[in-house]
Amino acid sequence: MNRIQATKILQRADNIPLYLHAYAFHLNMRVEKILPENLLDIASQHQLKGIKVHVLDGESQSLSCANDERLQQFGEKARRLGLDIHIETSASDAKTIDQAVAIATKSGASSVRFYPRYEGHLNAVLAQIRQDIHYIKENYQHSGLTFTLEQHEDLKGHELVKLVNDADFPQLSLLFDFANMINANEEPLPALAAMASNVTQVHIKDALIVREANGLGHKACISGQGDLPFKELLFQLVCLGEDKPQVIAYGLEEEVDYYAPPFRFQHEDNNPWIPWREMSETPLPNKELDVRLEKEFNDALNQIAYVRNILQKLKQEAVAVLK
Numbered sequence: 001m002n003r004i005q006a007t008k009i010l011q012r013a014d015n016i017p018l019y020l021h022a023y024a025f026h027l028n029m030r031v032e033k034i035l036p037e038n039l040l041d042i043a044s045q046h047q048l049k050g051i052k053v054h055v056l057d058g059e060s061q062s063l064s065c066a067n068d069e070r071l072q073q074f075g076e077k078a079r080r081l082g083l084d085i086h087i088e089t090s091a092s093d094a095k096t097i098d099q100a101v102a103i104a105t106k107s108g109a110s111s112v113r114f115y116p117r118y119e120g121h122l123n124a125v126l127a128q129i130r131q132d133i134h135y136i137k138e139n140y141q142h143s144g145l146t147f148t149l150e151q152h153e154d155l156k157g158h159e160l161v162k163l164v165n166d167a168d169f170p171q172l173s174l175l176f177d178f179a180n181m182i183n184a185n186e187e188p189l190p191a192l193a194a195m196a197s198n199v200t201q202v203h204i205k206d207a208l209i210v211r212e213a214n215g216l217g218h219k220a221c222i223s224g225q226g227d228l229p230f231k232e233l234l235f236q237l238v239c240l241g242e243d244k245p246q247v248i249a250y251g252l253e254e255e256v257d258y259y260a261p262p263f264r265f266q267h268e269d270n271n272p273w274i275p276w277r278e279m280s281e282t283p284l285p286n287k288e289l290d291v292r293l294e295k296e297f298n299d300a301l302n303q304i305a306y307v308r309n310i311l312q313k314l315k316q317e318a319v320a321v322l323k
Helices: 003-015 022-030 036-045 068-080 094-107 122-140 157-167 180-184 188-198 230-239 289-322
Strands: 018-021 050-054 084-088 111-114 146-150 172-177 199-204 206-212 215-221 249-252
Touching: 003 230, 003 289, 018 022, 018 036, 018 289, 022 036, 022 050, 022 289, 036 050, 036 068, 050 249, 068 084, 068 094, 084 094, 084 249, 094 111, 094 122, 122 146, 122 157, 122 172, 146 157, 146 199, 157 172, 157 188, 172 188, 180 188, 180 215, 188 199, 188 230, 199 230, 230 289, 249 289
Parallel strands: 018 050, 018 249, 050 084, 084 111, 111 146, 146 172, 172 199, 199 249
Antiparallel strands: 206 215
């Protein structure tokens, strides 16, 4: 940590925009024990900036199933609590984006996250993604929403940066996930270095790196118990941006037991095959469901405290640098 970085940490650490992420409550939402409206209450109770919620979170009670009145009430509740809403979806085709944008607009959300899920050779997949981004730009550039493309297990950092830079779409940037680069056979710090200039949002999590089949899988775990350079990633992200913070949202995405296999491999050619993959999902336990749901809830709250504790440690280090 140098003096410039130390100054940024002291200026920013107490006010970084932490968002409650619905996936931290994935199992509870699968059984409809926690619904999108409940996320607003939890975020308010823990003095967070907002929530990140997927269009399908909450199953039959998800925002994708909500009528216009409920979406409006959802947005009004967020505003009463002083909370921002980010909508997330798990594809990039026109129909999926249209749905996410409609939900975001009707609920007063500020941002939409998406990621592509296509099977095929890399060059063909990238070409399809470029078409999808063009569709978003043509139809929603002036919607008042920002859009983030998440690095999600199959594309490498430099490939994502090129997609964004080529789009000439100021409302589009990258969302950096602490673990998802692993499955594209990248390490966290090099991936962040490649993506840094385009990153405005983050998903915070920890994971164990699983080495298999000339590639890397990851299994998400309790924050602080994984293989990721958690503190260093947070430090570098807080320091992005010169005059003001570049990262405007940090999603607290504790997702213990989530597993994703390798998608990119060592010694692959320049146009590797990208396999199909389903949306992210953590399996429900076969027994003691209530115990697992309670643990998930506690893990999510503990992550909030853990991240805030890391930020305080960074502040202490910054004070020492500036003495």
